[in-house]
Amino acid sequence: MTTTTTETPLGRKAREVLRVIEANRDALDMSTWWEGPGAVFTPNETPCGTTMCVAGWRAHLSGWTLVDDGRATKDGRELKIEVVAVDEFEPADEGEIRALRELFYTGPSRALAVLRYVADQGTFPPGGIQDDDALDPYWRD
Template sequence: MPKATHPSTPAEVAAAVLDAIDAHPEAFDMSSWLSTPDGKWLAPETEPSCGTTMCGGGWAAHLTGWTLGTRRYASKDGVDRLTEEVAAEALDLPDTALFHGTAEALLSQLREIAGR
């Protein structure tokens, strides 16, 4: 089976997050990095199940190939990092402040990064 490809440039990541939020608005919630009904981690190629939500930073980490945990951590290739740091790096942001603001501010910034 070929290895999945993930968005790699900030513009691609931002566009992928916007598309995912458009496709799954019920799974977008800025109040947590990841929330799952069963408390399990979310693998990168797994669609969010009913009741699963992610903030914009969670979506960015998820869509760039990280497995998300429910306690702010993401894991990839044996490395654990804070989800917000993974997301900020993927979007080439200078810090993680955007992920602690409003949904409107996040979506506006993502549109700008994606060129939309």
């Protein structure tokens, strides 16, 4: 595994999400944008009993309030969580936007491996999120 020396917004944002998920593995659920004890989850709430996918965590960590139908609100704006998360990851180009959208719909093991890769390398694997050769050093439970 080679660590990147180039800091990117995408890599920094991936590290933020990864830190939260790895601190509480039960907090990752790639089958739902978010799920918790209430219908609204505000940025200052503690995520006790709350699960989210990668996109949900990125939106939450970026200060968006999550509502129960896959939407997020902030400063009078209301958008789909997926749209918010793509924007908040700060992708550098269309390729990274496509990779993010694919990441949001993958399983939890692959999502974690990809987040680890992006956190370390600052970008997505050359072959996208299905590039098992590039992801090989990043698989672990």
